Amino acid sequence: AAGVIQSPRHLIKEKRETATLKCYPIPRHDTVYWYQQGPGQDPQFLISFYEKMQSDKGSIPDRFSAQQFSDYHSELNMSSLELGDSALYFCASSLGGRGAFFGQGTRLTVV
Amino acid sequence: AQKVTQAQTEISVVEKEDVTLDCVYETRDTTYYLFWYKQPPSGELVFLIRRNSFDEQNEISGRYSWNFQKSTSSFNFTITASQVVDSAVYFCALSEAEPMNRDDKIIFGKGTRLHILP
Numbered sequence: 001a002a003g004v005i006q007s008p009r010h011l012i013k014e015k016r017e018t019a020t021l022k023c024y025p026i027p028r029h030d031t032v033y034w035y036q037q038g039p040g041q042d043p044q045f046l047i048s049f050y051e052k053m054q055s056d057k058g059s060i061p062d063r064f065s066a067q068q069f070s071d072y073h074s075e076l077n078m079s080s081l082e083l084g085d086s087a088l089y090f091c092a093s094s095l096g097g098r099g100a101f102f103g104q105g106t107r108l109t110v111v
Numbered sequence: 112a113q114k115v116t117q118a119q120t121e122i123s124v125v126e127k128e129d130v131t132l133d134c135v136y137e138t139r140d141t142t143y144y145l146f147w148y149k150q151p152p153s154g155e156l157v158f159l160i161r162r163n164s165f166d167e168q169n170e171i172s173g174r175y176s177w178n179f180q181k182s183t184s185s186f187n188f189t190i191t192a193s194q195v196v197d198s199a200v201y202f203c204a205l206s207e208a209e210p211m212n213r214d215d216k217i218i219f220g221k222g223t224r225l226h227i228l229p
Contacts, residue, residue: 033216042202042219043156056216088154094214099144100206102156 002026004103006091012109013081021076021106025093031055032074033100034066037088049074081110113138115205115220123226124193131189132223134203140164142208145179145186146217150200162186190225198227 005024013019025032031050035043045058049068060066063081068074078085086109092100114137124130136145147159160170162179170177174191190197203220 031214035217042221043217045216045218048216058216090156092217097208097214099158099161100214100217102148102158104155107154 004091004093004101006089006103006106008106009104010107010109012111014111015081015083017081017110019078019081019108021078021089021091021108023074023076023091023093023103025072025074025091026095026101029072029093029095029101031094031100032068032072033092033094034060034074034076035090035092037090037105038084039087041087043088043090046076078108083110086110113143113205113207113218115203115218117203117220117223119223120221121224121226123228125228126195127192129189129191130193130225131187132201132203132225134186134188134220136184136186136203136205138205138207140207144206144208144214146202146204146206147177147186147188148202148204148219150202150222152199156202159188193227195227195229198225200224 007022033048034046037043046060047066048056052068064078066076088105088107090102090105092102094100116135143164145162149157167179176189178187200222202222204217206217207215
């Protein structure tokens with residue numbers, strides 16, 4: 001069965017650079033979520049989209065933005081990267097209250 | 112406000128022992144979902160179980176079992192006859208129900224790091 005696809009799996013960026021993470025939800029899923037997991041931390045909710053509209057917002061820095069496109073894939077854009085942005089970024093998707101499925105994550109390292 | 116508490120930060124047991132991971136949650140909603148995820152060293156979040164608030168039946172899946180008690184707001188997870196491959200961080204999590212059959216965001220506990228010693 002198709003799963004949530006995230007790309008890239010690993011990304012290394014320098015401070016002050018910009019990064020874009022991509023998420024391809026399970027086909028026909030209408031909701032996408034983004035989470036950030038710092039080293040030794042639990043995943044923290046950043047933002048979600050339902051039918052391409054932002055539906056909820058968590059502790060997402062102003063330097064980050066996200067959107068969901070017409071084909072339902074989503075991108076998380078991070079600008080002016082800081083060392084503290086180094087983390088695992090998870091995308092999840094869901095449909096009709098049946099539970100969210102997580103992708104394998106993108107490991108971002110800021111050096 | 113939603114909150115998930117996993118009081119055990121780290122647990123070590125010897126292989127073949129049983130181990131229980133505790134989870135206590137807080138929510139004002141009457142309809143909610145509880146989860147357990149496993150995160151091995153490779154980093155992915157492996158879904159283990161999703162339980163809705165109206166289903167208090169305990170569940171068993173192989174060596175895994177879950178005890179859901181609304182009276183104490185707990186959703187504990189037991190691994191029977193533990194194996195080295197069970198070593199991982201385990202997260203308990205909560206999601207409140209959204210209208211129109213949608214899923215709300217998932218709130219995670221801080222996780223319990225489980226070491227199974229050979």
